Amino acid sequence: MGALLFALLVGLAIGSFLNVLIVRIPKGESVVFPPSHCPECGESLKWWHNVPLLSYLLLRGRCAYCRNPIGALYPVVEALTGLLYLVVALKTGLGMEWFVTATIFALLLALSLIDFKYYAVPDSLNLTALALALLEPLLRFLWDWGTGTLSDFDLYKKALLTRFADAAILAFAFWALGFVVKRLIKKEALGEADIIIAATMGAMMGFPLSLVAIYIAAVLAIVPAIFARGHMVPFVPFLALGTWIAWVFEPTIMSWWSRLYA
Numbered sequence: 001m002g003a004l005l006f007a008l009l010v011g012l013a014i015g016s017f018l019n020v021l022i023v024r025i026p027k028g029e030s031v032v033f034p035p036s037h038c039p040e041c042g043e044s045l046k047w048w049h050n051v052p053l054l055s056y057l058l059l060r061g062r063c064a065y066c067r068n069p070i071g072a073l074y075p076v077v078e079a080l081t082g083l084l085y086l087v088v089a090l091k092t093g094l095g096m097e098w099f100v101t102a103t104i105f106a107l108l109l110a111l112s113l114i115d116f117k118y119y120a121v122p123d124s125l126n127l128t129a130l131a132l133a134l135l136e137p138l139l140r141f142l143w144d145w146g147t148g149t150l151s152d153f154d155l156y157k158k159a160l161l162t163r164f165a166d167a168a169i170l171a172f173a174f175w176a177l178g179f180v181v182k183r184l185i186k187k188e189a190l191g192e193a194d195i196i197i198a199a200t201m202g203a204m205m206g207f208p209l210s211l212v213a214i215y216i217a218a219v220l221a222i223v224p225a226i227f228a229r230g231h232m233v234p235f236v237p238f239l240a241l242g243t244w245i246a247w248v249f250e251p252t253i254m255s256w257w258s259r260l261y262a
């Protein structure tokens with residue numbers, strides 16, 4: 001119970017920072033300077049104006065100085081990120097795997113919201129997620145070494161190599177798919193950002209789970225694509241959602257999969 005509360009609190013704090021990334025990175029602003037300030041009146045926020053969720057509720061969604069409303073997305077992102085770290089902890093327990101996995105999902109959440117608004121995503125966040133997904137076994141090795149819980153060295157090495165291989169295969173498959181679709185509909189279908197996310201998905205989940213995630217993403221994206229009638233539909237949020245669903249429901253999906261080939 002204490003572990004889950006800890007996971008939730010870490011997630012809320014990271015969600016608060018995620019808001020900073022979502023607002024500032026697309027504008028090319030620094031994420032550390034200047035410190036948090038109200039976008040309306042420019043007044044610097046005190047730490048007690050910046051407590052995730054709590055401050056928003058206590059200030060009733062308004063700036064403490066000028067009383068202009070604060071965007072409702074701030075507490076929503078904080079709450080979602082908190083839940084995200086909690087749900088991942090339920091599956092992995094606390095530790096390096098938990099932190100790395102939840103952080104990748106937090107970055108995918110930030111990328112999704114940025115894609116919704118700008119129809120483009122920053123490489124800095126996208127490549128950070130990929131690096132975390134690729135290097136998770138190495139980080140886990142360092143963590144286990146530091147905490148004296150090291151297991152067989154070959155396991156980490158094998159996990160690391162598998163992640164690189166799966167990332168490369170899925171990125172290539174995605175690139176090839178984009179190439180074919182582009183020939184068919186004479187329009188850019190899958191961008192570079194989608195290919196980077198595909199690599200992240202491959203590294204994180206391997207096969208066949210990453211393919212199931214892409215399938216879920218495609219199915220979820222069909223309805224908005226039909227309604228959009230030629231307007232752009234951001235694909236990153238669907239890839240992120242597909243990844244989340246596949247990762248959370250992995251045991252169910254894998255048991256279906258094994259029955260398919262039984």
Ligand SMILES: [Zn+2]
Pocket residue numbers: 038039040041042043063064065066067068
């Ligand atoms: Zn203000």
